[in-house]
Amino acid sequence: MATDSHASRPGRRYDPERRERIARAAIEVVARDGIEGLTHRTVAQQADVPLGSTTYHFADKDDLLKAAAELAEDQNRETLDALLVGLLPEEDLPAALGAMVEELTVRQRAQLLLDYELFLAARSRPALRETATRWVRRAADQLSAYTDATTAASLTWALEGALVQAVVLGREIRADDATAVFRRILSG
Amino acid sequence: MATDSHASRPGRRYDPERRERIARAAIEVVARDGIEGLTHRTVAQQADVPLGSTTYHFADKDDLLKAAAELAEDQNRETLDALLVGLLPEEDLPAALGAMVEELTVRQRAQLLLDYELFLAARSRPALRETATRWVRRAADQLSAYTDATTAASLTWALEGALVQAVVLGREIRADDATAVFRRILSG
Amino acid sequence: MATDSHASRPGRRYDPERRERIARAAIEVVARDGIEGLTHRTVAQQADVPLGSTTYHFADKDDLLKAAAELAEDQNRETLDALLVGLLPEEDLPAALGAMVEELTVRQRAQLLLDYELFLAARSRPALRETATRWVRRAADQLSAYTDATTAASLTWALEGALVQAVVLGREIRADDATAVFRRILSG
Amino acid sequence: MATDSHASRPGRRYDPERRERIARAAIEVVARDGIEGLTHRTVAQQADVPLGSTTYHFADKDDLLKAAAELAEDQNRETLDALLVGLLPEEDLPAALGAMVEELTVRQRAQLLLDYELFLAARSRPALRETATRWVRRAADQLSAYTDATTAASLTWALEGALVQAVVLGREIRADDATAVFRRILSG
DNA sequence: GATGAATGAGAATTCATTCAT
DNA sequence: TATGAATGAATTCTCATTCAT
Numbered sequence: 001m002a003t004d005s006h007a008s009r010p011g012r013r014y015d016p017e018r019r020e021r022i023a024r025a026a027i028e029v030v031a032r033d034g035i036e037g038l039t040h041r042t043v044a045q046q047a048d049v050p051l052g053s054t055t056y057h058f059a060d061k062d063d064l065l066k067a068a069a070e071l072a073e074d075q076n077r078e079t080l081d082a083l084l085v086g087l088l089p090e091e092d093l094p095a096a097l098g099a100m101v102e103e104l105t106v107r108q109r110a111q112l113l114l115d116y117e118l119f120l121a122a123r124s125r126p127a128l129r130e131t132a133t134r135w136v137r138r139a140a141d142q143l144s145a146y147t148d149a150t151t152a153a154s155l156t157w158a159l160e161g162a163l164v165q166a167v168v169l170g171r172e173i174r175a176d177d178a179t180a181v182f183r184r185i186l187s188g
Numbered sequence: 189m190a191t192d193s194h195a196s197r198p199g200r201r202y203d204p205e206r207r208e209r210i211a212r213a214a215i216e217v218v219a220r221d222g223i224e225g226l227t228h229r230t231v232a233q234q235a236d237v238p239l240g241s242t243t244y245h246f247a248d249k250d251d252l253l254k255a256a257a258e259l260a261e262d263q264n265r266e267t268l269d270a271l272l273v274g275l276l277p278e279e280d281l282p283a284a285l286g287a288m289v290e291e292l293t294v295r296q297r298a299q300l301l302l303d304y305e306l307f308l309a310a311r312s313r314p315a316l317r318e319t320a321t322r323w324v325r326r327a328a329d330q331l332s333a334y335t336d337a338t339t340a341a342s343l344t345w346a347l348e349g350a351l352v353q354a355v356v357l358g359r360e361i362r363a364d365d366a367t368a369v370f371r372r373i374l375s376g
Numbered sequence: 377m378a379t380d381s382h383a384s385r386p387g388r389r390y391d392p393e394r395r396e397r398i399a400r401a402a403i404e405v406v407a408r409d410g411i412e413g414l415t416h417r418t419v420a421q422q423a424d425v426p427l428g429s430t431t432y433h434f435a436d437k438d439d440l441l442k443a444a445a446e447l448a449e450d451q452n453r454e455t456l457d458a459l460l461v462g463l464l465p466e467e468d469l470p471a472a473l474g475a476m477v478e479e480l481t482v483r484q485r486a487q488l489l490l491d492y493e494l495f496l497a498a499r500s501r502p503a504l505r506e507t508a509t510r511w512v513r514r515a516a517d518q519l520s521a522y523t524d525a526t527t528a529a530s531l532t533w534a535l536e537g538a539l540v541q542a543v544v545l546g547r548e549i550r551a552d553d554a555t556a557v558f559r560r561i562l563s564g
Numbered sequence: 565m566a567t568d569s570h571a572s573r574p575g576r577r578y579d580p581e582r583r584e585r586i587a588r589a590a591i592e593v594v595a596r597d598g599i600e601g602l603t604h605r606t607v608a609q610q611a612d613v614p615l616g617s618t619t620y621h622f623a624d625k626d627d628l629l630k631a632a633a634e635l636a637e638d639q640n641r642e643t644l645d646a647l648l649v650g651l652l653p654e655e656d657l658p659a660a661l662g663a664m665v666e667e668l669t670v671r672q673r674a675q676l677l678l679d680y681e682l683f684l685a686a687r688s689r690p691a692l693r694e695t696a697t698r699w700v701r702r703a704a705d706q707l708s709a710y711t712d713a714t715t716a717a718s719l720t721w722a723l724e725g726a727l728v729q730a731v732v733l734g735r736e737i738r739a740d741d742a743t744a745v746f747r748r749i750l751s752g
Numbered sequence: 753g754a755t756g757a758a759t760g761a762g763a764a765t766t767c768a769t770t771c772a773t
Numbered sequence: 774t775a776t777g778a779a780t781g782a783a784t785t786c787t788c789a790t791t792c793a794t
Contacts (some may be wrong), residue, residue: 415787415788435790
C-alpha cells in the first residue's frame with residue numbers, strides 16, 4: 001500500500017500542450033544523461049508531470065525515443081541550415097565543411113552529442129532507424145549538389161567519421177585540420 | 189535466483205581460469221544482447237559460474253565491461269592483422285581497404301557489431317576510453333605507413349564513417365563502392 | 377492510450393445499441409482471455425468504441441461483469457434448451473445427460489469454459505451471485521421434473537462435478553462414461 | 565546507476581527459513597484475499613520481509629502459487645486423513661461422506677475455500693495442474709477402495725459438485741442432505 | 753450525453769551490490 | 774578465497790476511475 005503522497009497538488013488537468021512538453025523533456029533528459037537515462041520516470045520529473053502522464057502519452061520507451069528523435073531532428077535541421085547558409089556561399093566547400101566540424105565539435109557540442117546519442121542508438125532500435133536513415137541521406141543529398149557521387153560519398157563518410165571520433169573520444173576538431181582533409185578529398 | 193543448477197557441483201576452489209572464463213562469457217553476452225544485456229547475472233549464466241563469482245572477480249559492471257573490451261581488442265587485432273596481411277602486399281591500398289570494408293560489413297559482421305558496440309559505448313564510459321583511443325590510433329598508425337598525415341587522416345575518417353553507417357543503418361557495403369572512395373582520396 | 381484510431385469517426389451520438397455492443401464485447405473478451413483479461417480497455421477495443429464509452433455505460437468492472445454474465449446466461453439457456461429438446465424425448469434421462477456432458481466438454485467446450493469462468497467467479501463477486509444461483513436452480517428444477525428431490529440433487533451434483541473437473545483438469549468426458557454414472561444414480 | 569542510500573537498516577540477513585516463511589505467508593494471503601490478491605507485494609507484507617526477498621525466492625507468480633498449492637495440499641491431506649480416520653470405521657460410507665461434507669462446508673470452511681481457490685485456479689494456470697490432478701485422483705482412489713469404478717466416479721463427481729456449489733454459492737451443506745445423496749448413489 | 757485526457761496506485765521484474773558464512 | 778542469500782531501488786507497463794469539456 002504505497003504511502004500516498006502529493007494528494008495536495010491540484011489536478012492540473014487538460015494541458016493541451018502536455019504531449020509536447022513531455023517530448024521536449026525527453027530530449028533534455030537524453031542530452032543530460034544519454035539514452036540510458038531516458039525512462040518514463042526521469043522524463044516525468046523533467047517535465048514536472050506525474051509518471052502516469054508520460055506512460056499515457058507515450059506507451060513505451062520506443063514511443064518516447066521516437067518523439068525525442070523527431071524533435072531533435074527538427075532542431076538539428078535548423079542548426080545545420082543556419083550554419084550552412086552562412087558558410088556555403090563562400091564557394092569554398094572544404095573550408096565550409098571544416099568550419100562546420102569545428103562549430104559542431106566545439107561550440108555546438110551539446111547538440112552534436114544529443115544527435116549522435118540518438119543516431120547511434122538506431123543500430124539496435126528499429127524505432128529510430130527511419131530518422132537515422134533520413135539524417136544520413138540529407139547530408140549526402142546536400143553534398144551531391146556540389147560534386148560527383150563518389151566524391152560526395154567520400155565527404156559524407158569522412159564527415160561522419162570525424163564527428164563520430166569527436167563524440168566517442170571526447171575530442172574537439174579544429175577547422176584547419178578538418179578542412180585539410182576535405183580539401184584532400186576534393187583536390188583530385 | 190533461488191533456482192538451483194549448481195546444487196551438485198562441489199566447491200571447485202582455485203579455478204585459475206575462472207577470471208578469463210568470465211571475461212570471455214562477457215563478450216559473448218555483449219555480442220548476443222548488446223551492452224544493455226550485460227549484467228552480472230547474464231554473464232554468470234553464460235560462463236556457467238555462480239553469480240557471486242562474477243561479482244567477486246569483477247567488482248562492478250565497468251570492470252566487466254573493461255575486461256570484455258580488452259578481450260575484444262585482442263580478437264579484433266588478430267582479425268584485422270590476418271586480413272591486412274593478405275590484402276596489403278597487393279600494393280593497391282584502396283582495393284585492400286575496400287575489400288576489408290566488405291569483409292567486415294558482410295562476412296565478419298558479428299565481429300564488427302561487437303567491436304562497435306564496445307567502441308561507441310566509450311563515449312559515456314571512461315573505463316572504455318583508453319581501449320577506444322588505442323583502437324583509433326592503431327588504424328591511423330598503420331595507414332600512416334603508406335601515405336602522408338592528411339591523407340591518412342582522410343582515410344581513417346572515411347573508413348570510420350563507412351563502418352559506422354554500416355553498423356547503424358544495418359547496411360552491407362560492397363568492396364567496389366568502398367574502393368572507389370578510398371581511391372578518390374588517394375588519387376590526388 | 378494516446379494512439380488515435382477513432383480519430384476520424386465523427387461524434388456518432390445516440391447509439392442506442394452501444395450498451396449492448398459493449399456487453400457483447402465483454403463476453404468475447406472473457407471467452408478469449410478470462411475474467412482477468414476483462415478491463416475497460418480491452419472491452420473498448422473489442423467493441424471498437426472509445427474507452428470513455430465503456431466507463432460511461434458501465435461505471436465499474438462489476439457492472440461490466442454482470443452484463444457479461446447476464447448475456448452469457450441467455451446464450452447458455454438457449455444452448456441447453458436446444459440440446460435438451462433433442463435429447464429428452466428419448467425418454468432415457470441418463471443417456472440424455474451423458475450425451476449433454478460429452479457435447480459440452482467436447483464440441484461446445486468454448487461455451488462451457490465461458491460459463492464456468494463466470495460461474496466460478498461468483499464466489500468472490502457478489503455481483504455475479506444472483507446469476508450463478510439462478511443457473512444452478514434452473515438445472516435442479518429441470519431435473520426435478522423427472523424424478524424425486526434427492527435423486528435430482530444427486531444428478532445435479534454429479535453433473536456439476538463432472539463439468540468442473542472437465543474444466544479444471546482440461547479433460548473431455550465421453551458420453552458413455554457420464555451415462556454410466558447417471559444411470560447408476562437413477563438405477564435405484 | 566542507483567543513487568545509493570540505506571546503509572543503515574541492519575539487514576536481518578541469513579534467515580534459513582526465509583523461503584518457507586514466505587510460502588506460508590502466500591497461503592495466508594490466498595486464504596484471505598484469494599488468488600487475485602496474491603502478489604509479491606502482499607506476500608512480502610504478510611511475511612514481514614522486504615519485497616526483493618519474495619522475488620528472490622520465487623521468481624514469478626507461478627512459483628509463488630505453486631509453493632502455496634503444495635503447502636495447501638499437505639495441509640489438506642492432513643485434514644482429510646484426520647477426518648476420514650474418524651469417520652470411515654463406522655462402515656457407513658454415505659454417512660461418513662455426508663459428515664465430511666458438513667464438516668468441510670461448515671466448520672472447516674476456511675480450509676475448503678483455500679483449497680478450492682487453488683484447485684479452480686488450475687484451469688488457467690498450468691503450474692497448478694499437477695497438484696489439482698493429484699487432488700482429484702486421491703479422492704477417487706480412496707473411494708475406489710469401497711466400491712466399483714462407476715460408483716466411485718459417481719461419488720467423486722457428486723462430492724465435487726456439492727463442494728463447488730457450497731463454495732460458489734456461499735452455502736453450507738448439512739450432513740443429512742449430503743448423506744441422502746450419497747446413500748442414493750450407493751443404494752443400487 | 754459522451755469522450756478521452758489525466759493520474760495515482762500497484763504489478764511483475766530485474767539488478768548491482770553487499771555481506772554472512 | 775568464494776559464494777549465494779539478501780535487499781533496496783528502479784523500470785516498464787497496465788488499470789480503474791475521475792473529470793473538464
